[in-house]
């Protein structure tokens with residue numbers, strides 16, 4: 521496969537937004553209940569991500585094509601932790617590029633970025649999204665709670681997480 525590069529997203533124009541939405545919609549095929557209700561939701565959500573965490577919005581590129589992205593936030597107030605933590609708001613790789621190591625490259629970039637300032641990282645994942653949960657567990661994330669169809673996972677730098685409570 522052509523070389524994969526992970527870089528900070530430089531600008532958020534209409535063309536890029538459309539590509540990100542396409543990745544998001546295709547990436548969550550088969551997991552639709554966790555990927556929003558449709559394109560207009562995706563657009564709003566991705567705009568919100570850009571507004572909230574520009575500096576941690578990383579894309580993986582195969583040649584000139586964006587193949588996936590991860591949105592990492594250094595400044596997230598977690599009401600569950602009762603304090604500021606790092607957060608991963610979105611993480612998705614286009615279906616046609618999944619299973620080729622691009623997710624690992626994005627996650628490494630994210631942890632390098634958040635690791636500078638965050639001693640805890642929070643994310644939410646759909647309860648039936650077992651592939652993603654295993655992926656996160658490999659990086660030391662642990663299931664710590666639930667809300668509806670969502671499972672909350674935390675990675676703690678010091679103790680590498682605690683079991684589900």
Ligand SMILES: CC(C)(COP(=O)(O)OP(=O)(O)OC[C@H]1O[C@@H](n2cnc3c(N)ncnc32)[C@H](O)[C@@H]1OP(=O)(O)O)[C@@H](O)C(=O)NCCC(=O)NCCS
Pocket residue numbers: 547548551611612613614617618619620621622623624625643644645646649650651652653654655658
């Ligand atoms: C989770 C995701 C970002 C991983 O990206 P990827 O490029 O496929 O990941 P990689 O190729 O680097 O690594 C594959 C690993 O992901 C895991 N995985 C998670 N979901 C998977 C899926 N749907 N298909 C294949 N592998 C999946 C595999 O267990 C594999 O683990 P391994 O490295 O121990 O073999 C990607 O599968 C995806 O976009 N899924 C849909 C959206 C999603 O679930 N996002 C997370 C929501 S919180």
